[in-house]
Amino acid sequence: MGFNGISGVLNAPGEIPWELVVLFFGAGLIFVFLWGKKSGGLAKFTTVDLIYIGIGAAFAVVWEFYIGAFLGKFIPSNPFFGVGYMGRLIALLIVAGLVRKVGVGMVSMFIFNLLSDLISYGFSGEPMYFMYEMLTYGLMMDIVIAIAGKNLFGIRSPPRKSAVDKSKTDASKNSSSSHYLSKIPGVYLAAIEGLAIGVFWAVPEPLFYSGFIAPFLYGGVVDWQKIIFGILAFIPSAIILGAIGGVITLRIVKAVGQ
Amino acid sequence: MNWLIVNVISWLLFFFGAAFPILIVLRVIGLTGFMRITRFESFHTFYYRMNPSIKIMLGLVVTIVAAVTIWWIGAIMTAVILLTYFTLKDGKRKFITGFFLTMITIIGTTWAFAPYTPYTILQQAFHVTALTGIWAWPSYFTVMGYQPELTMQGLIYGFQISMRFTAVSLISLVLVMTSTPSQVLRALNKVGIPISITFSLVVAMRTIPRIFEYIDTSVKIQFMRGLGSTAPKIFRPFYMLKGAIYAIVPVIVFLVRGAKDTAISADTRAFRAYPKRTNMYPITIGSVDKSALAVMTLVMLITIVAVIMGLGRAIPYS
Numbered sequence: 001m002g003f004n005g006i007s008g009v010l011n012a013p014g015e016i017p018w019e020l021v022v023l024f025f026g027a028g029l030i031f032v033f034l035w036g037k038k039s040g041g042l043a044k045f046t047t048v049d050l051i052y053i054g055i056g057a058a059f060a061v062v063w064e065f066y067i068g069a070f071l072g073k074f075i076p077s078n079p080f081f082g083v084g085y086m087g088r089l090i091a092l093l094i095v096a097g098l099v100r101k102v103g104v105g106m107v108s109m110f111i112f113n114l115l116s117d118l119i120s121y122g123f124s125g126e127p128m129y130f131m132y133e134m135l136t137y138g139l140m141m142d143i144v145i146a147i148a149g150k151n152l153f154g155i156r157s158p159p160r161k162s163a164v165d166k167s168k169t170d171a172s173k174n175s176s177s178s179h180y181l182s183k184i185p186g187v188y189l190a191a192i193e194g195l196a197i198g199v200f201w202a203v204p205e206p207l208f209y210s211g212f213i214a215p216f217l218y219g220g221v222v223d224w225q226k227i228i229f230g231i232l233a234f235i236p237s238a239i240i241l242g243a244i245g246g247v248i249t250l251r252i253v254k255a256v257g258q
Numbered sequence: 259m260n261w262l263i264v265n266v267i268s269w270l271l272f273f274f275g276a277a278f279p280i281l282i283v284l285r286v287i288g289l290t291g292f293m294r295i296t297r298f299e300s301f302h303t304f305y306y307r308m309n310p311s312i313k314i315m316l317g318l319v320v321t322i323v324a325a326v327t328i329w330w331i332g333a334i335m336t337a338v339i340l341l342t343y344f345t346l347k348d349g350k351r352k353f354i355t356g357f358f359l360t361m362i363t364i365i366g367t368t369w370a371f372a373p374y375t376p377y378t379i380l381q382q383a384f385h386v387t388a389l390t391g392i393w394a395w396p397s398y399f400t401v402m403g404y405q406p407e408l409t410m411q412g413l414i415y416g417f418q419i420s421m422r423f424t425a426v427s428l429i430s431l432v433l434v435m436t437s438t439p440s441q442v443l444r445a446l447n448k449v450g451i452p453i454s455i456t457f458s459l460v461v462a463m464r465t466i467p468r469i470f471e472y473i474d475t476s477v478k479i480q481f482m483r484g485l486g487s488t489a490p491k492i493f494r495p496f497y498m499l500k501g502a503i504y505a506i507v508p509v510i511v512f513l514v515r516g517a518k519d520t521a522i523s524a525d526t527r528a529f530r531a532y533p534k535r536t537n538m539y540p541i542t543i544g545s546v547d548k549s550a551l552a553v554m555t556l557v558m559l560i561t562i563v564a565v566i567m568g569l570g571r572a573i574p575y576s
Contacts, residue, residue, distance in 0.1 A: 045454060046521070047457075047521040047524050047525050047529055047530070048517055048518055048520075048521035050454055050457050050458045050461065051458070051461050051517040051520050051521055052514065052517055053458045053461075053462075054457070054458040054459065054460070054461025054462040054464075054465060055461065055462070055465050055510075055513050055514060055517060057458070057462045058461075058462040058463075058465035058466045058469060059465075059469065059506075059510060061462070061466060062466060062469045062470070063506075066292065067502060067503075069366075071499075091510075094510060094514075098514065107455065107458065110455065111455070111458050111459050111462050114459060115459070115462055115463065115466070248507070252507065252510060252511055252514070255511045255515075256511060256514050256515055257515070
């Protein structure tokens with residue numbers, strides 16, 4: 001008995017046990033919350049952050065569903081590189097660089113899904129696709145933001161110059177500059193962190209989608225050889241795109257004046 | 259010689275699936291076409307008077323019906339929704355744009371499924387053991403994931419799958435074309451979605467047509483500066499695509515730089531100053547909404563009857 005196109009199959013041959021999936025998502029959420037609190041990456045979104053998220057999600061939609069969708073027709077279907085994926089990754093890296101707060105990944109993916117997948121593919125299978133996009137691509141991005149704190153891509157949050165308590169500002173500046181990642185030059189840090197997000201983003205489609213979401217929704221047999229090949233095949237392009245995306249983000253964020 | 263003909267025709271078929279939708283986009287719809295069907299314009303017909311929550315509900319109903327019924331019910335819904343485009347502001351042009359977008363979806367989806375779908379799925383979908391081959395691809399096409407032959411059943415299967423998406427895309431665009439961002443914001447708040455999420459969503463909704471607008475401007479400026487001026491006219495679409503790609507980063511910077519002004523504007527109007535918002539124009543359910551609800555109820559009842567009569571989804575998801 002299914003619901004909204006979800007068969008709810010939990011024992012398909014080779015399917016990842018649902019307990020493991022829940023454990024990963026739960027542990028990931030707890031990690032980003034606790035680590036983000038420690039590193040300073042956990043903070044309330046300001047109005048301008050919400051606007052950045054909206055703009056980034058809109059770019060991801062325009063690229064993946066309009067420009068990239070047509071460019072992709074010239075490139076045969078292959079497991080190594082995705083044109084749509086490339087634009088989405090870079091658009092959301094830029095948003096992450098502008099906002100630098102835990103939750104930006106998940107919220108951006110929510111808006112993206114609402115404006116793209118839901119409009120193009122319909123409501124069938126929901127809310128599984130929302131959960132999949134937010135808790136895989138979005139959460140992976142938030143994990144990197146939580147680890148990097150406010151210094152994602154080597155972009156230092158400017159200290160607030162308060163006339164009331166200058167000493168506190170100086171203290172926060174010192175604490176920010178003592179962060180272990182702040183010792184790496186900005187452009188390298190941007191490339192390394194972009195690369196890390198790229199690698200994290202290479203995993204969800206083959207592992208979580210093919211290993212759990214697809215069999216959970218439609219049943220079938222999970223081909224683990226294909227999953228492992230899918231991950232390994234996608235990682236090289238994800239590394240290159242992630243690194244380039246990190247550097248592009250750094251340039252854009254500087255151009256914007258942060 | 260035979261080998262050469264097979265290869266030439268196969269590659270022509272391959273490029274037809276890739277290039278034809280792009281040609282429609284670039285030559286017929288254009289960036290202004292995308293802009294036209296992704297932005298709000300004020301008007302007075304029934305879609306414009308409808309509560310945005312009802313329009314969202316309409317989208318859900320169309321999605322459910324398209325997903326659970328046989329393909330031709332999706333086709334009928336597509337035709338009916340497309341005809342209602344005539345009631346929109348500048349209806350004829352929106353109808354034409356919607357028509358070509360639907361054509362692209364049909365051709366794109368058919369071509370995305372027909373050569374790739376495994377024969378076992380086609381046999382299961384059409385309850386046959388022997389498939390009707392139309393064209394045998396060169397053996398190396400299997401590297402791209404192609405099946406050895408293009409079959410009639412593959413094409414029909416792809417076409418039927420496209421009928422799940424066309425009606426949904428058209429009705430979703432109606433929400434975008436006939437509701438102001440603040441109407442959508444109020445409607446979504448009414449159903450309990452946090453204001454910060456709806457605010458980002460509305461910003462994204464407003465940004466999508468602006469992206470097309472700015473890319474269009476940037477491409478025109480690049481042409482004025484001589485992009486592709488010495489190349490033959492036949493290559494102009496490729497230069498247009500090149501110009502669009504070159505425009506992306508400047509457009510991002512331009513939009514993001516304007517974000518601070520929008521934030522100041524929202525903050526000075528006390529955005530998120532209080533946990534709850536009051537509305538100057540309360541959302542009401544009018545006679546148009548009641549009629550729409552009645553139509554939706556009727557459509558759902560017909561769907562249930564159709565599924566009971568064996569007119570449910572006839573092809574498996576792959």
